[in-house]
Amino acid sequence: MTTERKSLLSGFMPWRASRSEAPAVTSKAAGPQGAKGDLMNEHIVKSYEEELALLDKKIAHMGGLAEHILGQSFDALERRDPKLAEQVVKTDKQIDQLERDIEEQVISMIARRQPLANDLRHVMAALRITGDLERIGDLAKNIAKRALAIAHESHPKPLMTGLRHMGELALSQLKEVLDAYAARDADRALAVWRDDENIDSMYNSLFRELLTYMMEDPRNIGLSTHLLFGAKNIERVGDHTTNIAETVHFLVRGVNIIDDRPKSDDTSSTLFSQG
Amino acid sequence: MTVETAPMATGTLIASRSKQDIQARIAKRYAAERRFRAYGVSAILFGILFLVALFSTILVRGYSAFTQSAFTLDVNLDAGAFGSSSPPTESDLLMADYTKLANRALFQVLGVDPANRADAKAAAALLSANADTQIRKAVLADPSLIGKSVQLTLLAHGNVDSLMKGQFDRNIPEGRRQLSDKQLAWLDKAAEAGFLAKHFNTGLFTYGASSKPETAGVGVALVGSLYMMLIVLLFAVPLGVAAAVYLEEFAPKNFLTDTIEVNINNLAAVPSIVFGLLGLAIFINFMGIPRSASLVGGLVLALMTLPTIIIATRAAISAVPPSIREAALGVGASKMQSITHHVLPLAVPGILTGTIIGLAKALGETAPLLMIGMVAFVVEYPKTPIDAATALPVQIYMWATAAERGFVERTAGATLILLAFLVCMNVTAVILRRRYERRW
Amino acid sequence: MLNVQTSEIENRAVKLGTTDGTKVHAKDVNVYYGDKRALFDVTVNIPDRSVTAFIGPSGCGKSTFLRCINRMNDTIPICRVTGKITIDNEDIYDPSLDVVQLRARVGMVFQKPNPFPKSIYENVAYGPRIHGLAGTKAELDHIVQTSLEKAALWKEVKDRLNDPGTGLSGGQQQRLCIARAVAVGPEVILMDEPCSALDPIATAKVEELIDELKQNFCIIIVTHSMQQAARVSQRTAFFHLGILVEEGATNDIFTNPTDKRTQDYITGRFG
Numbered sequence: 011m012t013t014e015r016k017s018l019l020s021g022f023m024p025w026r027a028s029r030s031e032a033p034a035v036t037s038k039a040a041g042p043q044g045a046k047g048d049l050m051n052e053h054i055v056k057s058y059e060e061e062l063a064l065l066d067k068k069i070a071h072m073g074g075l076a077e078h079i080l081g082q083s084f085d086a087l088e089r090r091d092p093k094l095a096e097q098v099v100k101t102d103k104q105i106d107q108l109e110r111d112i113e114e115q116v117i118s119m120i121a122r123r124q125p126l127a128n129d130l131r132h133v134m135a136a137l138r139i140t141g142d143l144e145r146i147g148d149l150a151k152n153i154a155k156r157a158l159a160i161a162h163e164s165h166p167k168p169l170m171t172g173l174r175h176m177g178e179l180a181l182s183q184l185k186e187v188l189d190a191y192a193a194r195d196a197d198r199a200l201a202v203w204r205d206d207e208n209i210d211s212m213y214n215s216l217f218r219e220l221l222t223y224m225m226e227d228p229r230n231i232g233l234s235t236h237l238l239f240g241a242k243n244i245e246r247v248g249d250h251t252t253n254i255a256e257t258v259h260f261l262v263r264g265v266n267i268i269d270d271r272p273k274s275d276d277t278s279s280t281l282f283s284q285g
Numbered sequence: 286m287t288v289e290t291a292p293m294a295t296g297t298l299i300a301s302r303s304k305q306d307i308q309a310r311i312a313k314r315y316a317a318e319r320r321f322r323a324y325g326v327s328a329i330l331f332g333i334l335f336l337v338a339l340f341s342t343i344l345v346r347g348y349s350a351f352t353q354s355a356f357t358l359d360v361n362l363d364a365g366a367f368g369s370s371s372p373p374t375e376s377d378l379l380m381a382d383y384t385k386l387a388n389r390a391l392f393q394v395l396g397v398d399p400a401n402r403a404d405a406k407a408a409a410a411l412l413s414a415n416a417d418t419q420i421r422k423a424v425l426a427d428p429s430l431i432g433k434s435v436q437l438t439l440l441a442h443g444n445v446d447s448l449m450k451g452q453f454d455r456n457i458p459e460g461r462r463q464l465s466d467k468q469l470a471w472l473d474k475a476a477e478a479g480f481l482a483k484h485f486n487t488g489l490f491t492y493g494a495s496s497k498p499e500t501a502g503v504g505v506a507l508v509g510s511l512y513m514m515l516i517v518l519l520f521a522v523p524l525g526v527a528a529a530v531y532l533e534e535f536a537p538k539n540f541l542t543d544t545i546e547v548n549i550n551n552l553a554a555v556p557s558i559v560f561g562l563l564g565l566a567i568f569i570n571f572m573g574i575p576r577s578a579s580l581v582g583g584l585v586l587a588l589m590t591l592p593t594i595i596i597a598t599r600a601a602i603s604a605v606p607p608s609i610r611e612a613a614l615g616v617g618a619s620k621m622q623s624i625t626h627h628v629l630p631l632a633v634p635g636i637l638t639g640t641i642i643g644l645a646k647a648l649g650e651t652a653p654l655l656m657i658g659m660v661a662f663v664v665e666y667p668k669t670p671i672d673a674a675t676a677l678p679v680q681i682y683m684w685a686t687a688a689e690r691g692f693v694e695r696t697a698g699a700t701l702i703l704l705a706f707l708v709c710m711n712v713t714a715v716i717l718r719r720r721y722e723r724r725w
Numbered sequence: 726m727l728n729v730q731t732s733e734i735e736n737r738a739v740k741l742g743t744t745d746g747t748k749v750h751a752k753d754v755n756v757y758y759g760d761k762r763a764l765f766d767v768t769v770n771i772p773d774r775s776v777t778a779f780i781g782p783s784g785c786g787k788s789t790f791l792r793c794i795n796r797m798n799d800t801i802p803i804c805r806v807t808g809k810i811t812i813d814n815e816d817i818y819d820p821s822l823d824v825v826q827l828r829a830r831v832g833m834v835f836q837k838p839n840p841f842p843k844s845i846y847e848n849v850a851y852g853p854r855i856h857g858l859a860g861t862k863a864e865l866d867h868i869v870q871t872s873l874e875k876a877a878l879w880k881e882v883k884d885r886l887n888d889p890g891t892g893l894s895g896g897q898q899q900r901l902c903i904a905r906a907v908a909v910g911p912e913v914i915l916m917d918e919p920c921s922a923l924d925p926i927a928t929a930k931v932e933e934l935i936d937e938l939k940q941n942f943c944i945i946i947v948t949h950s951m952q953q954a955a956r957v958s959q960r961t962a963f964f965h966l967g968i969l970v971e972e973g974a975t976n977d978i979f980t981n982p983t984d985k986r987t988q989d990y991i992t993g994r995f996g
Contacts (some may be wrong), residue, residue, distance in 0.1 A: 038932070042877060051994040051995070053988055053992070053993050053994050053995065054993050054994065054995065055993060058993065124952055125992070126951060126955070126979050126980075126991045126992055127979060127981065127982055127987075127988050127991050128988055128992060129992045130980060131980065132981070142757050174859075263981075263982065264980060264981025279761075344820065375763070412744055444819075490990055537802065538802065607838070608835060608837055608839035609839060609841065609842075610800075611783065611797070611800075611833075611835055611839065611904070612835065612839040612840070612841060612905075613841070613851075614797065614800065614853075615795070615797070615826050615828060615831070615832065615833035615834075615835070615906065616828070616851060616852035616905060616908075616909055617826070617828040617829035617852060617854075617855065617909055618825070618851075619825050626851070626855075627841060631842065714780060
């Protein structure tokens with residue numbers, strides 16, 4: 011109990027100075043939301059309000075870190091920069107620590123505050139989003155590791171460009187969904203969710219290209235496999251981003267997204283011989 | 286931010302004051318508290334002092350009333366005293382000269398010559414005028430005693446009684462004394478011989494009014510008081526409880542019921558003499574019930590007690606928690622059922638206490654009874670409530686105005702009896718309350 | 726009460742998912758205390774064999790509305806009720822309807838446990854006795870036993886039925902009050918903050934009991950504890966300033982209420 015409180019308090023202090031930030035973000039989204047009303051009154055219990063804001067703060071921080079190492083991992087892959095790759099691994103540890111932090115806070119809030127309605131959704135969303143962000147961090151780390159593995163091989167330009175585009179798209183999606191979370195904007199989250207289709211289709215085409223590349227010359231198989239896994243990792247970052255988008259939608263609207271999720275990742279049904 | 290700074294500001298305020306200052310204030314507060322306690326304790330001690338003084342005075346004055354001096358004499362009931370017919374007729378028994386028999390027995394033990402007229406008269410004066418009645422009673426109870434010599438305890442005269450109780454100053458010159466030197470000599474002799482002694486005074490509880498202190502008792506007054514208490518119970522309790530239940534549970538809240546309520550509260554504070562006037566006007570002059578009857582007294586006292594009972598009952602009813610009423614209504618009891626099954630049983634201890642306190646008040650009431658002529662010299666026990674009767678406090682009042690030395694102690698003694706009754710009633714109230722009091 | 730078999734069959738039907746329709750229906754109910762209006766056009770359907778919770782801040786009218794359903798408000802002289810409340814399509818404010826009979830059909834459990842200061846047996850037997858539900862002592866014994874069993878109290882008190890009901894613990898007293906309400910065979914049971922005076926364990930026992938009872942009764946509970954409403958009820962109605970703001974499935978109310986006032990209230994933002 012005491013350790014938990016201490017960790018909460020240590021989290022408090024640096025944040026306190028910039029306290030006015032958090033409500034400002036939420037109130038910005040109030041306009042379009044209308045009756046649903048994120049124009050919330052403050053909690054009667056102030057410390058509760060503060061804990062919720064702290065949760066958002068931590069998620070924003072974690073999201074920023076995830077974005078950061080994802081970008082770095084792409085750079086590492088492209089530039090074959092082992093130092094950058096090592097930095098990614100280091101930053102991922104921070105992300106893991108943050109995840110544990112947030113988890114702990116959520117558990118203590120559920121135990122002590124018994125959040126209901128939008129607060130309940132808020133806390134649950136935080137828990138789910140941290141999980142997704144942590145996975146994104148792991149995937150970035152994985153990409154960075156692959157960058158280390160293929161650092162000394164030549165990179166075929168067209169393949170790298172495709173990978174680069176895919177990565178940039180995934181990164182922008184992640185950025186967008188984190189903004190949507192901060193702004194409590196369900197429509198933006200829904201847009202991100204729909205746009206995941208693009209990443210999937212890019213992955214499809216990259217997959218075919220890599221297959222062709224490997225079939226052309228068996229010596230390329232080693233490099234191609236790493237690149238293929240890299241692509242797969244980016245595609246899975248996209249999936250986690252969609253998860254976050256779903257969570258944001260649930261957080262704001264209180265219901266899950268109903269229409270079928272666009273799926274154009276058909277690699278699971280693509281046979282080797284088809285190439 | 287202001288919330289956080291506020292307690293800090295207070296903190297500095299307290300801290301800024303010097304330690305001595307704070308201690309001085311604290312000492313002052315405690316001193317004030319001690320002073321207040323001392324006032325309270327002294328007030329109570331003062332009250333206790335007065336109570337003790339009152340009780341000890343009454344006790345000292347009154348305890349002697351519970352003994353009475355009497356001669357134990359062998360009375361020779363020779364047949365010659367009862368007329369010529371044998372066996373003697375009823376009228377013979379009633380008409381016989383019992384005084385002569387009593388005197389003869391007394392002369393015998395004192396060694397007085399009946400032929401000496403002055404001596405005989407002085408000796409006869411030592412016996413109570415009631416001595417003949419005592420012998421007659423014994424003979425009427427058992428006519429077979431005639432012709433035998435029977436040992437009887439005959440009351441001594443009031444003056445003898447005073448002497449025996451040490452209330453008599455022998456140093457007063459003979460001319461101004463109630464008893465002559467000769468009489469004193471006889472009495473000393475009799476007391477020494479053991480046939481003049483003090484006995485427990487049963488007469489105090491059985492006799493009625495009398496002009497002779499030795500034959501005066503509160504018996505008749507007790508019966509009168511008992512009748513009145515019964516009448517109060519019969520009239521005031523059902524009326525009072527019914528009125529209280531209606532007012533508390535059924536009556537709508539409006540001007541009329543408010544007025545009634547205020548008036549009931551005022552009635553409880555009306556001087557009791559006013560009730561006496563009311564009784565005189567209505568029960569005696571208008572309804573024609575005989576004066577001095579315990580029925581009138583009872584009705585007047587019932588009227589006087591009614592507000593007390595209504596107020597006590599209402600308080601008891603409103604003290605029953607509404608949750609009990611709701612519980613009863615909630616399972617589908619009607620209003621009437623909820624009152625009779627739940628509210629009234631829970632209010633019983635309060636009603637009982639109120640009633641008994643009211644009765645005790647009525648028992649000790651004198652003023653209204655004076656108004657309706659219960660200050661009567663009643664010797665005979667009242668057989669019905671419409672016979673003339675008197676009441677215990679009225680009896681005390683009458684004795685207090687009597688001159689004889691014997692009545693002074695009787696006044697205090699009767700007061701003790703009255704107090705004993707009041708204490709009994711209050712103890713009963715407490716016991717009933719304890720027994721029926723239930724938690725909810 | 727006596728045909729236990731049929732009620733068990735009904736139980737099973739409920740468990741198998743037989744749907745029950747509206748038990749209590751209120752339409753445009755207004756309540757006035759003198760000039761002050763306490764309830765504004767409350768319209769609600771309350772389903773049978775389920776628990777419906779009324780929540781809301783103090784003085785919001787939830788208890789007032791609850792007390793309309795068994796006409797307990799009749800005991801307050803200045804209280805006036807307009808609108809229509811029906812139980813099984815029968816208007817309970819119909820002049821021909823006897824209020825005492827109504828209260829036998831609509832039992833009530835109060836905020837503070839209020840057993841009569843009598844024995845446990847007498848507490849339960851009182852209702853059946855005044856309604857003449859038992860012809861013989863054996864029948865009365867049977868009613869007392871089944872009622873106490875339904876209130877999950879029989880095991881604890883069967884050896885001391887003649888002990889005073891006020892000697893039980895707070896939780897037991899409240900269950901005794903529930904047994905007393907159940908004994909007259911009601912259709913609807915109203916509970917006015919039944920656990921507010923109880924400790925958490927006793928509260929849990931009463932909540933478990935409410936869960937059991939909903940198989941046979943239409944239960945309406947007023948509570949200040951949102952968690953309690955969330956735990957025991959199937960439907961929840963939120964009252965605020967005499968207005969029924971929102972009524973719906975408990976799940977929806979507590980995860981995603983549609984009205985902002987509801988949301989503010991249940992998340993502790995009421996200001």
